[in-house]
Amino acid sequence: MKYRILIVLFLSSVLVLQGCASKEASVNYNNSETEIVSVNDPLEKVNRVVFQFNIIFDKLILRPIAVTYRAIVPEFVRNRVTYSLNNLGMPITAVNNVLQGELRKAGVSTSRFIINSTVGILGFFDPAASMGLVSENEDFGQTLSVWGVESGPYLVLPFLGPSTPRDFAGMLSTSLLDPMYQVGGGSAPDSLRTYRMGTGAVDFRSQNIEILDDLQNNSIDYYAAVRSFYSQGRESQASNNLEINTQDQENDIFDDFDIDESYVGPDIEIIYD
Amino acid sequence: MIKIKNYSWILIFLLSFAAYAQSSQFAQEEEFVSNFADKAIEILSDESISENDKTSRFTNVVMNAIDLNLISKFVLSKTWKNSTDEQKERYLIAFKDYFINSYANKLDQYSGEQVQIVGSEAAGKYVIVESNIVREGTDTLKINLKWRLINRDGDIKIIDLNIEGISLVIAQREEFQSFLANNDNDIEKLIDKIITVSN
Numbered sequence: 001m002k003y004r005i006l007i008v009l010f011l012s013s014v015l016v017l018q019g020c021a022s023k024e025a026s027v028n029y030n031n032s033e034t035e036i037v038s039v040n041d042p043l044e045k046v047n048r049v050v051f052q053f054n055i056i057f058d059k060l061i062l063r064p065i066a067v068t069y070r071a072i073v074p075e076f077v078r079n080r081v082t083y084s085l086n087n088l089g090m091p092i093t094a095v096n097n098v099l100q101g102e103l104r105k106a107g108v109s110t111s112r113f114i115i116n117s118t119v120g121i122l123g124f125f126d127p128a129a130s131m132g133l134v135s136e137n138e139d140f141g142q143t144l145s146v147w148g149v150e151s152g153p154y155l156v157l158p159f160l161g162p163s164t165p166r167d168f169a170g171m172l173s174t175s176l177l178d179p180m181y182q183v184g185g186g187s188a189p190d191s192l193r194t195y196r197m198g199t200g201a202v203d204f205r206s207q208n209i210e211i212l213d214d215l216q217n218n219s220i221d222y223y224a225a226v227r228s229f230y231s232q233g234r235e236s237q238a239s240n241n242l243e244i245n246t247q248d249q250e251n252d253i254f255d256d257f258d259i260d261e262s263y264v265g266p267d268i269e270i271i272y273d
Numbered sequence: 274m275i276k277i278k279n280y281s282w283i284l285i286f287l288l289s290f291a292a293y294a295q296s297s298q299f300a301q302e303e304e305f306v307s308n309f310a311d312k313a314i315e316i317l318s319d320e321s322i323s324e325n326d327k328t329s330r331f332t333n334v335v336m337n338a339i340d341l342n343l344i345s346k347f348v349l350s351k352t353w354k355n356s357t358d359e360q361k362e363r364y365l366i367a368f369k370d371y372f373i374n375s376y377a378n379k380l381d382q383y384s385g386e387q388v389q390i391v392g393s394e395a396a397g398k399y400v401i402v403e404s405n406i407v408r409e410g411t412d413t414l415k416i417n418l419k420w421r422l423i424n425r426d427g428d429i430k431i432i433d434l435n436i437e438g439i440s441l442v443i444a445q446r447e448e449f450q451s452f453l454a455n456n457d458n459d460i461e462k463l464i465d466k467i468i469t470v471s472n
Contacts, residue, residue: 039447082414210382218375220466224451228444236438 040153047156051223054161066205080124081203087116087123088196089137095177096138100146108135140177141170145238154227162230299393299400305429306402306420309338310388317383328377340430341369348446352453356460367467374471399423
């Protein structure tokens with residue numbers, strides 16, 4: 001236990017230091033002439049190999065489980081599972097709200113957990129939301145980002161999928177910060193954690209069967225598509241917290257391509273089969 | 274804790290008020306999105322028409338609502354400018370087929386979701402209309418959609434859809450850029466790949 005805390009502290013400090021250093025290094029990266037959107041992926045070759053491995057793992061194990069799960073479990077029950085997973089994540093969210101200095105949000109998250117665990121029958125329902133108590137999930141990776149830690153290069157982890165050094169460190173520390181783990185320490189919280197990880201993966205996968213199938217079949221470059229989805233998703237979660245309007249930054253991307261209106265393009269007839 | 278809870282009620286009250294006050298800022302654009310969603314949903318939920326008919330009608334509605342030429346150019350980025358007119362034409366045709374193919378034959382997956390407009394805001398020279406899709410069978414599991422619109426003197430077109438923080442146009446652009454970077458920046462190879470994938 002103590003050993004694990006040391007690892008987290010070590011990783012966090014390395015990341016904070018590296019975050020300071022990388023601000024200088026990133027200048028060169030943006031000067032590259034061929035790329036307008038700079039994608040931070042120096043390990044692309046290795047990542048692509050791990051990505052291929054994950055696709056096989058998904059094809060053989062995760063996707064079949066998710067398909068079966070959706071086929072045999074009624075929608076009502078599956079929605080209850082999604083709710084209960086959200087509820088089990090609330091204590092972690094509350095801790096991270098505090099670490100991010102968001103005491104009001106921490107109040108909302110805590111109230112949500114208390115209300116939904118009791119009135120909402122072990123979190124299977126969400127009466128707190130109908131009372132106006134709504135909150136976003138927060139993890140330690142997002143807290144590190146609020147603390148100014150740069151995400152670092154894109155990483156694809158075996159089994160776990162897309163990540164970055166910051167998010168991986170956040171994931172490792174999340175279990176340490178989880179109040180349910182700290183308070184209980186025994187077998188009950190452990191099995192809840194296993195439920196959350198295992199069922200969480202199946203719940204997520206079963207909600208995205210068609211989307212991921214389509215993405216895989218219709219991609220020009222599936223690896224790059226997933227990388228973009230992950231990076232954009234994490235960035236938008238982080239910007240929710242930083243209270244900096246990244247809208248401006250995003251508009252730069254949209255504006256930076258100056259629109260060539262001179263070439264209108266052919267009048268193409270719409271053909272489909 | 275009770276104090277914090279009281280604060281949070283006030284905060285939520287203020288926030289919901291702010292969202293309400295904001296929502297009429299770009300009435301024209303909001304109406305455009307809600308009309309588009311209504312028309313699309315009407316086609317999607319029509320059980321009486323064939324799958325092919327559905328795709329054709331849906332495509333008509335989509336093509337009238339989006340600026341596909343602008344999107345096509347944007348996702349190609351710098352390579353667009355360095356291409357010949359012949360390449361541009363081939364690319365535009367290929368991308369259009371690719372785009373239609375991405376939803377064709379999947380329209381029967383629609384299961385009654387509704388689009389609720391939440392509000393709108395200016396974003397540079399664009400307007401962003403925010404909306405939610407409510408997951409079927411629940412009232413609280415929502416998917417957030419942000420529509421990026423360009424308004425040229427009342428002629429409104431959609432140029433991007435952002436789902437839960439993920440811009441589809443930016444994702445497409447990063448994908449094409451990655452493919453080009455791994456294939457000698459050759460647009461011919463990209464066009465061939467696009468044609469292969471859409472067939």
